[in-house]
Amino acid sequence: MRLLEIVEVLRTRKVKQIAYGILLLLIIVDFVIPRHEVHFFGDKIPGFWSLFGFIACVVIIVASKWLGKHGLMKNEDYYDK
Amino acid sequence: MIEFIHPSLFYLLGGLLIPLLKGRIKQGYMLFLVLSAFLAVVNMPHGIFGVHQFLNWELTFGSVDKLSKVFAGIFALMGVIGVIFSFRVKNDGEHLAAFYYVGGSLGVTLAGDFLSLFIFWEIMAFSSVFLVWYRRIPSSIDAGFRYLLWHVVGGLILLAGIILQYSVSGDLTIQHLPFHGWWPTDIQSLAPFLILLGFIFNAAVPPFGAWLPDAYPAATVTGAVFMSAFTTKTAVYTLIRVSAGSEMLMILGVVMAIYGVVYAVLENDARRLLAYHIISQVGYMVAGVGLGTPLAINGVTAHAVCHILYKALLFMGTSSVLYVTGTAKLTELGGLYKTMPRTMIYTIIGGLSISAFPLFSGFVSKSMTVAAFGEEHLMWAFIALMLASAGTFLHTGLKVPYFIWFGKEQGIEAKEPPWNMELAMIIASLFCIGLGVFYKPLYALLPYPVHFEPYTAYHTWESLQILLFTQLGFFLLLKKLWCDNTLSLDTDWFPRKIAKGFMWFINKPLATIEYNYIGEIYEFIIQKPILRIAKVFQKIDTVAVDGSFSNLGKWVLSWSRKMQEAQTGQVQHYAMFMLAGVIAVIIIAMVLP
Numbered sequence: 064m065r066l067l068e069i070v071e072v073l074r075t076r077k078v079k080q081i082a083y084g085i086l087l088l089l090i091i092v093d094f095v096i097p098r099h100e101v102h103f104f105g106d107k108i109p110g111f112w113s114l115f116g117f118i119a120c121v122v123i124i125v126a127s128k129w130l131g132k133h134g135l136m137k138n139e140d141y142y143d144k
Numbered sequence: 145m146i147e148f149i150h151p152s153l154f155y156l157l158g159g160l161l162i163p164l165l166k167g168r169i170k171q172g173y174m175l176f177l178v179l180s181a182f183l184a185v186v187n188m189p190h191g192i193f194g195v196h197q198f199l200n201w202e203l204t205f206g207s208v209d210k211l212s213k214v215f216a217g218i219f220a221l222m223g224v225i226g227v228i229f230s231f232r233v234k235n236d237g238e239h240l241a242a243f244y245y246v247g248g249s250l251g252v253t254l255a256g257d258f259l260s261l262f263i264f265w266e267i268m269a270f271s272s273v274f275l276v277w278y279r280r281i282p283s284s285i286d287a288g289f290r291y292l293l294w295h296v297v298g299g300l301i302l303l304a305g306i307i308l309q310y311s312v313s314g315d316l317t318i319q320h321l322p323f324h325g326w327w328p329t330d331i332q333s334l335a336p337f338l339i340l341l342g343f344i345f346n347a348a349v350p351p352f353g354a355w356l357p358d359a360y361p362a363a364t365v366t367g368a369v370f371m372s373a374f375t376t377k378t379a380v381y382t383l384i385r386v387s388a389g390s391e392m393l394m395i396l397g398v399v400m401a402i403y404g405v406v407y408a409v410l411e412n413d414a415r416r417l418l419a420y421h422i423i424s425q426v427g428y429m430v431a432g433v434g435l436g437t438p439l440a441i442n443g444v445t446a447h448a449v450c451h452i453l454y455k456a457l458l459f460m461g462t463s464s465v466l467y468v469t470g471t472a473k474l475t476e477l478g479g480l481y482k483t484m485p486r487t488m489i490y491t492i493i494g495g496l497s498i499s500a501f502p503l504f505s506g507f508v509s510k511s512m513t514v515a516a517f518g519e520e521h522l523m524w525a526f527i528a529l530m531l532a533s534a535g536t537f538l539h540t541g542l543k544v545p546y547f548i549w550f551g552k553e554q555g556i557e558a559k560e561p562p563w564n565m566e567l568a569m570i571i572a573s574l575f576c577i578g579l580g581v582f583y584k585p586l587y588a589l590l591p592y593p594v595h596f597e598p599y600t601a602y603h604t605w606e607s608l609q610i611l612l613f614t615q616l617g618f619f620l621l622l623k624k625l626w627c628d629n630t631l632s633l634d635t636d637w638f639p640r641k642i643a644k645g646f647m648w649f650i651n652k653p654l655a656t657i658e659y660n661y662i663g664e665i666y667e668f669i670i671q672k673p674i675l676r677i678a679k680v681f682q683k684i685d686t687v688a689v690d691g692s693f694s695n696l697g698k699w700v701l702s703w704s705r706k707m708q709e710a711q712t713g714q715v716q717h718y719a720m721f722m723l724a725g726v727i728a729v730i731i732i733a734m735v736l737p
Binding site: 066086089097098102103106112114115117119121122123125127128130131134135136138139142 | 405406407409410481482485486488489518521523526530531534535538550600601602605606607608609610611612613614616617618621624625628629630631632633640
């Protein structure tokens with residue numbers, strides 16, 4: 064099936080390298096993008112939102128897992144006991 | 145020609161015939177009903193219709209303006225998609241429950257007075273609970289009862305607010321009653337406070353939102369698709385109508401957006417994960433309603449429209465997986481891309497839409513809501529909502545598709561779902577992409593004039609950076625994201641634990657005291673003297689009274705035998721009877737001139 068072949072191609076190593084290329088391109092282009100809606104200091108720094116996205120992702124995962132380990136997560140039969 | 149036909153009539157009245165029909169005729173009839181209701185909404189002129197005198201009150205069933213029309217429109221459209229998705233459901237009760245649920249939400253949207261709003265509000269709660277119960281597994285029965293309890297409490301608070309509002313102002317018309325501060329300070333502000341509280345129960349605002357991730361994943365395959373769309377979004381609609389500009393909503397909404405994301409990290413059941421993301425997304429809307437500027441209200445309305453479509457699409461994707469494989473748990477799934485690739489594409493389209501990827505529907509609506517905060521220079525809210533956006537993409541766009549369709553190869557036998565389920569997903573996918581690309585028609589429907597352009601170079605670039613670098617983080621931290629089969633404590637811990645403690649108190653100390661001491665004392669002081677007196681009366685009774693009443697008694701006995709057959713002892717059946725009675729009264733009120 065064709066759809067399956069496309070998915071298989073997307074899972075190869077080369078696509079991964081292209082993806083890293085795109086990430087780099089995102090930051091580079093951000094140096095020249097015109098800014099007309101500057102709300103706060105972060106809008107003036109090139110690549111600010113790239114850093115924000117990455118840190119946000121890490122913070123959400125680490126903080127949530129920490130909360131889960133320290134009380135929020137229980138066994139599935141917690142309420143049945 | 146009739147100017148205004150209430151679209152709920154197709155659902156509430158037309159739906160009654162569904163159990164009498166079979167096969168293709170039934171499917172055709174259901175499609176006819178939902179399409180007719182949609183056309184009725186599209187053709188509604190603006191104005192006030194369906195005014196009825198009921199006792200001392202004036203009930204208004206059809207109050208149509210731009211705001212109610214766009215919400216009624218998306219509810220009616222979702223009705224069409226949901227019914228196509230559930231075409232093959234064999235259980236007529238489930239169809240009826242879904243029809244009354246959708247009909248109820250249309251009734252709330254078009255209600256012009258608080259009393260009819262409340263009636264439809266309760267129809268929604270009591271019909272949707274059947275979508276949970278009809279899953280027919282013990283955990284769903286329990287979750288359904290908890291769902292109902294939350295909604296009964298919320299509904300009563302709302303009713304108290306409505307009654308108070310009526311006694312203070314003598315007016316039941318739905319009007320703008322913003323509430324300022326966190327606590328009511330005088331009797332004047334108590335009614336807006338209680339009404340707002342009733343609404344935020346249904347909007348699943350923490351700490352009153354634990355019913356949502358409890359009940360939605362417990363619902364039937366198709367039931368969850370309906371539920372994801374209506375309850376919270378009707379609440380958002382009523383909040384816009386009545387409580388726009390209440391500052392507490394702004395803070396609660398932002399908290400809600402983050403709260404849903406945090407719980408989604410811990411969640412293993414794909415449908416519960418999506419349920420937490422409903423809370424997160426509705427958080428954007430609640431926050432926008434709290435801000436209350438025209439840009440914010442436009443953003444909230446647009447977001448509700450887009451949200452209903454992409455969330456239904458996501459629920460349809462995961463419900464299809466549940467339907468085919470029998471589970472929606474991420475730990476039990478994996479490697480499905482070989483057998484269900486088309487379902488994967490639809491789900492990813494839903495995931496990209498909810499994450500506000502450029503060219504998908506969420507981008508044109510979420511950015512408007514968030515921009516409203518930027519415009520008011522509320523940077524803390526702006527940043528927090530941006531953070532929640534990253535979390536949304538992390539879970540719905542990446543975690544769910546990755547762990548279901550790739551992840552660990554489990555060798556599960558699966559195939560694409562039946563044609564009707566796929567058709568419903570295709571329709572929703574087309575809307576998700578269509579609204580993202582051709583957003584002008586949507587903007588034209590919004591309550592205020594729109595001067596907002598989502599596709600500016602900087603804004604598009606900002607979103608792409610956040611999303612793609614979130615993706616980088618996802619793949620780098622993938623090892624941390626493997627789930628366990630666990631349960632996450634939510635605010636329903638309090639009622640559930642208190643109820644357990646209460647039952648223990650009744651069963652253990654109270655029962656012991658009662659049985660050993662109170663019972664004895666009671667027998668000695670009260671029971672014995674009463675028995676003696678009773679003996680005297682008994683003599684009078686057997687001689688004089690019995691003869692005349694024995695005939696009446698026989699008649700009552702035969703009647704109660706008949707009644708006995710209707711008494712199944714199941715609360716579900718009683719609830720259904722009560723609901724049927726209420727609905728019959730409403731339909732009569734709506735149809736009578």
